[in-house]
Amino acid sequence: MTETHEGTEPRSTRWLNDEQQLAWRELIALTTRLPAALDTQLQRDAKLTHFEYFVLAVLSEAPDRRLQLSTLAAQANASLSRLSHVVTKLEKAGWVRRKAIVGSRGSLAVLTASGYTKVVESAPEHVEAVRALVFDGLDDDQVRQLITLGKALVAQLDRGIAAGTGKA
């Protein structure tokens, strides 16, 4: 990805410049290692994957601690399929219940009392880990930069996904 390997494609590819290369490597390191570290901590301390924890956390903050599956999937950055499998697992653990919606198709995921307890119990150690892994290394200015940059990145990501989905 560094040099211009020519002659393979119709038009010469626009490669990344040096700064973009650097940024890209950091981004890859971040998106590979951070999830791994979060999973390690939660697996060790709460027997949860980070995705499971996040689903429970999102539910715990939703009005009435319930959310439609498709909405929950979007908020948890997951496919409906992935969410459905995980909700099944969380249901077996007694932390979530599925509930049909009356006037409409679709169903709700409802956090149970036991599920709420689970999040509340797991949260402190998890927050400590998040601090140790991320925020202890950033001053307030950097946190603000991260918000701005993060928003820009996620927004572009969504645009890029929308564009890429259409053409192919």
Place this chain on the structure above:
Amino acid sequence: MTETHEGTEPRSTRWLNDEQQLAWRELIALTTRLPAALDTQLQRDAKLTHFEYFVLAVLSEAPDRRLQLSTLAAQANASLSRLSHVVTKLEKAGWVRRKAIVGSRGSLAVLTASGYTKVVESAPEHVEAVRALVFDGLDDDQVRQLITLGKALVAQLDRGIAAGTGKA
């Protein structure tokens, strides 16, 4: 993770402030969606996972297109186990060969000619995707910010992992 659920732990937990919360959500969205988008593109266009692509790319840029497995694992942000499984798969595809190191224990992963061709062929579309998913949304200043922030984040991540590994 938003409110202070008190009374569960010995000492009251230091929760994240509002800005950290925001930054954290963006970071999670980013680390969840970006890898998924990269995998989708590479799976569609090159029948590769992003991790496989990255391994091949790292090898293609290494001196003599070869690297010791443990070194490659570190550069690819992966465990040795994960890498070993993937190298086995890449070997079966004919893109990589394992080669024992003479004077020392350990072995090298060597990129074959066919493996090199594979990266070169896959790169252009991948770079286009990276552009569309990331860099088309950032100006030069933001790219520089991303480098700085990314380095800070990865560095803290490594410190946090080192600390967390020890205590348990």
Place this chain on the structure above:
DNA sequence: TCCTTTACGTTGAAGCTTCAAGTACTGTAG
């Protein structure tokens, strides 16, 4: 009403990752 399209969700299989255990080789201390 009937047909078609679209949104919502589930499911099983295939593939990838992690985890724990195991092999082998290399220093190093006694």
Place this chain on the structure above:
DNA sequence: CTACAGTACTTGAAGCTTCAACGTAAAGGA
């Protein structure tokens, strides 16, 4: 030279995610 420890890597099983296919119910015409 023998025992011990550490490094490098492999392996199989278990678990998670993705993919593709399917079922179902609402909405939109004709």
